[in-house]
Amino acid sequence: METICPIDLRCANEISALLTPPSSPEVQEYFDGLLSTRQCRDIGVKQDGGFGKGAYAASEFKEGELVLKDQMLVGAQHSSNKIDCLVCSFCFRFIGSIELQIGRRLYLQQLGASVNHDCDMETYSYTSKDCRETDSSDDDDYSLTKTSKKLGECTSGSSKTKLPLPDGIVESLMNSHLMLPYSNMFSLPQAVPCPGGCGEAYYCSSSCAEADWETSHSLLCTGERSDSVCREALLKFLQHADETNDIFILAAKAICSTILKYHKLKATKLEGQEKYVRANASDHCVLSLLLEAWKPISMGHKKRWWDCIALPDDVNSSDETAFRMQIRELAFRSLQLLKEAVFDKECEPLFSLEIYGHVIGMFELNNLDLVVASPVENYFLYIDDLPYHEKQEAEKITKPLLDALGEDYALCCQGTAFFPLQSCMNHSCCPNAKAFKREEDRDGQATIIALTPICKGEEVTISYVDEDLPFEDRQASLADYGFICRCPKCIEEEETVRES
Ligand SMILES: [Zn+2]
Ligand SMILES: [Zn+2]
Ligand SMILES: [Zn+2]
Numbered sequence: 001m002e003t004i005c006p007i008d009l010r011c012a013n014e015i016s017a018l019l020t021p022p023s024s025p026e027v028q029e030y031f032d033g034l035l036s037t038r039q040c041r042d043i044g045v046k047q048d049g050g051f052g053k054g055a056y057a058a059s060e061f062k063e064g065e066l067v068l069k070d071q072m073l074v075g076a077q078h079s080s081n082k083i084d085c086l087v088c089s090f091c092f093r094f095i096g097s098i099e100l101q102i103g104r105r106l107y108l109q110q111l112g113a114s115v116n117h118d119c120d121m122e123t124y125s126y127t128s129k130d131c132r133e134t135d136s137s138d139d140d141d142y143s144l145t146k147t148s149k150k151l152g153e154c155t156s157g158s159s160k161t162k163l164p165l166p167d168g169i170v171e172s173l174m175n176s177h178l179m180l181p182y183s184n185m186f187s188l189p190q191a192v193p194c195p196g197g198c199g200e201a202y203y204c205s206s207s208c209a210e211a212d213w214e215t216s217h218s219l220l221c222t223g224e225r226s227d228s229v230c231r232e233a234l235l236k237f238l239q240h241a242d243e244t245n246d247i248f249i250l251a252a253k254a255i256c257s258t259i260l261k262y263h264k265l266k267a268t269k270l271e272g273q274e275k276y277v278r279a280n281a282s283d284h285c286v287l288s289l290l291l292e293a294w295k296p297i298s299m300g301h302k303k304r305w306w307d308c309i310a311l312p313d314d315v316n317s318s319d320e321t322a323f324r325m326q327i328r329e330l331a332f333r334s335l336q337l338l339k340e341a342v343f344d345k346e347c348e349p350l351f352s353l354e355i356y357g358h359v360i361g362m363f364e365l366n367n368l369d370l371v372v373a374s375p376v377e378n379y380f381l382y383i384d385d386l387p388y389h390e391k392q393e394a395e396k397i398t399k400p401l402l403d404a405l406g407e408d409y410a411l412c413c414q415g416t417a418f419f420p421l422q423s424c425m426n427h428s429c430c431p432n433a434k435a436f437k438r439e440e441d442r443d444g445q446a447t448i449i450a451l452t453p454i455c456k457g458e459e460v461t462i463s464y465v466d467e468d469l470p471f472e473d474r475q476a477s478l479a480d481y482g483f484i485c486r487c488p489k490c491i492e493e494e495e496t497v498r499e500s
Contacts, residue, residue, distance in 0.1 A: 005353035075417030092444030103173025197223030233340035377410030428461035
């Protein structure tokens with residue numbers, strides 16, 4: 001039996017307005033506007049006759065040159081990764097200090113939180129396709145594998161034996177009584193706690209704290225100053241997302257940011273108007289304003305999550321209908337919890353299963369890894385590179401820490417995010433650009449670098465999969481994104497495959 005969402009019926013007209021794709025001039029205006037706010041040199045977004053979008057070079061790029069830095073629309077750190085690194089909840093920069101990063105992680109490891117943090121998949125199983133090794137990587141390259149493809153997450157606890165530290169060391173690292181040698185070379189912004197009092201979110205600055213509060217956290221904060229309707233329901237929603245799929249957190253952020261923006265637009269609009277108009281309009285949804293607030297989400301390519309999610313390898317095709325139904329039920333359960341937590345009568349259409357399914361589907365189709373390299377890794381590498389005598393001295397203190405941390409001594413911040421401009425970039429198995437973090441890129445923004453010289457007018461392409469995989473494997477991975485690749489490399493290799 002398919003569950004029926006009453007809001008789907010009640011708000012059918014509003015929902016269809018929200019899901020109508022924006023017109024071509026609206027799309028152009030939106031992306032031109034976005035580009036003017038980004039650090040990029042001469043790229044443009046063009047629409048190819050209603051089929052889709054693409055990013056094009058408006059002037060020549062040299063190999064290795066920065067093409068674009070894109071800011072995320074929404075993003076979230078994987079919940080399991082929160083044990084490993086403390087980052088700003090808004091820009092995902094590492095915060096605190098090297099001592100705090102190490103001490104906190106060892107403390108949480110001692111609590112056993114990091115050990116055997118298995119994916120708890122109740123309703124269906126999915127194996128994490130690419131639990132990437134993040135330790136000792138020699139560059140900060142990050143893969144473009146769409147994160148939503150892996151419902152599971154990398155476990156952070158390494159199985160190798162870790163050597164315990166003497167009593168008190170972890171505490172003195174955390175309360176900054178113990179200063180590590182040379183750590184002042186790697187200073188980090190001080191952690192600013194969430195003003196809502198949740199004790200969960202920390203920021204690199206009060207401006208990030210404010211921005212996050214205004215964007216979505218005021219509704220999603222579990223602290224006492226939260227603006228949510230029910231904090232208990234919110235906790236349940238978050239727990240459900242932790243146990244099933246963090247894509248729900250992104251969807252909640254998208255919904256909440258639309259609600260908050262709607263109220264801001266309405267307040268601005270009503271400012272000059274007469275009092276009686278204000279009273280009349282109090283709980284009536286002003287559709288034009290809701291559509292305006294929804295605009296950034298309306299620009300993303302969308303399908304219902306349960307329709308577009310790739311069938312996992314271990315699910316038989318004869319069970320496909322049942323699987324998709326299960327996914328739909330899972331989304332409905334999450335939506336019920338979210339609705340209890342942050343429902344807003346004026347924005348009721350946003351709480352329909354139809355909208356929720358499409359928002360999650362948009363993330364499923366367009367999500368990218370959010371990765372920020374750990375300064376702890378750079379710190380230990382620095383110590384390792386010191387001249388012999390200094391290194392000997394420093395290692396008296398740092399070596400036991402390294403042993404206690406174990407093999408994965410410096411995991412990077414990992415999460416998932418939606419980058420509006422990057423998601424316009426099309427795939428090629430011989431791409432001319434790639435997401436590549438440089439030394440100066442310390443936050444969660446996406447950085448796109450030219451891999452080869454790019455001519456004026458040429459399309460900027462990136463690879464959604466590992467382009468070194470064999471032809472069939474690439475095609476199989478790309479099928480999850482809903483297309484067959486016809487890039488030069490694929491056309492050439494297809495012939496070779498056919499001939500053999
Ligand atoms: Zn920040
Ligand atoms: Zn908070
Ligand atoms: Zn290809």
